[in-house]
Amino acid sequence: MSRWQQFEDNFGALPARQRVMIAIAAVLIIVLPMLSYVIMPDLEKASTLNTENQRLTQQIEQVSTAVEELKAEFDKDINEPLRQEIKQLQTSANNAQQSIERSEALQEVAQRxxxxxxxxxxxxxxxxxTLTAKEPRKVFETGSIALYEHAVEATFAGTYFETLAFxxxxxxxxxxxxxxxxxxxVQSYPQGQVTLEWHLLSTDKEFISG
Structure with missing residues (x-):
């Protein structure tokens, strides 16, 4: 009798419960190495691929976000702040011009x-x-608007009351x-000397002449 036949006889003589347990053990002995050498590497590879896919997905999302941010930057008008500043300066200049034009202290050429x-x-x-008309002096400027000061200095001789009336x-x-x-x-009472200086404001630089 061969060993295999003897094994079959001995296996057949065992109770059914033991035969089932031995069969399960035999299957496990065969399957477990397959899991270790065939299935497990595939599972590990699949897990690695899944991790790599997640990493690539995150990178794609980051790149997409960066692209959207760059697009938003390109869509912005980089000249808008400059235009706003120019607009404010123009408004200030217009207001200054209107204020100057309304000022009663301004003296036109004919008035000077x-x-x-x-x-x-x-x-x-x-x-x-003596009578001296000084060179006009710029006292204020904003944009194209300038304000000039025309100074006139004079010296007179006379009494105090004559000076006061003048x-x-x-x-x-x-x-x-x-x-x-x-x-x-007072030079020699009642005669004295008075020195006067006047300032006339205008938006032009024309020299004062009589």
Whole structure:
């Protein structure tokens, strides 16, 4: 009798429960190595591929987000802040222009000439010693708008009351002229000397002449 036949006889003599358990054990002995050498590597490979796919998916999402951000940046108008700043400057310049035009202190060319003629011809009692019209000086500028100061300085000889009458008359005729300096010095009582300086504002640089 061969060993295999003997094994079959012995196996057949065993109770059914033991035969089932031995059969299961035999199957496991055969299947487990297959799992280790065939199925498990495939499972591990599948897990690795799944991890790699997740990583690639994340990278794709990151790239897509970056592309959308770049697209949004390109869609922005890079000149918009500059345009807004220019618009604000233009508004400020227009407001300044309107304020200057409404200012009663501004003296046009004709008004400046009229003032100078008044200084020359008003007083019959005071004796003019010097009269100087200074070079116009720029005192303010915004954009294309500029404000100039025209200074006129004069020295007279006369009494205090003659000087006072002259000042009142000049203020009455030209109330918007700025009185920048007034200095009265007694020379030989009742005669004295007065030095006056006026400032006239304008938006042009034309020199004052009578």
């Amino acid at each position: 000439k009229a003032f100078l003629n008044t200084v020359l011809n008003t007083s019959k009692s005071l004796k003019m010693q 000042v009142k008359e000049l203020q009455s005729k030209h109330p918007n002229v700025i009185w920048a300096h007034f200095d009265y010095q």
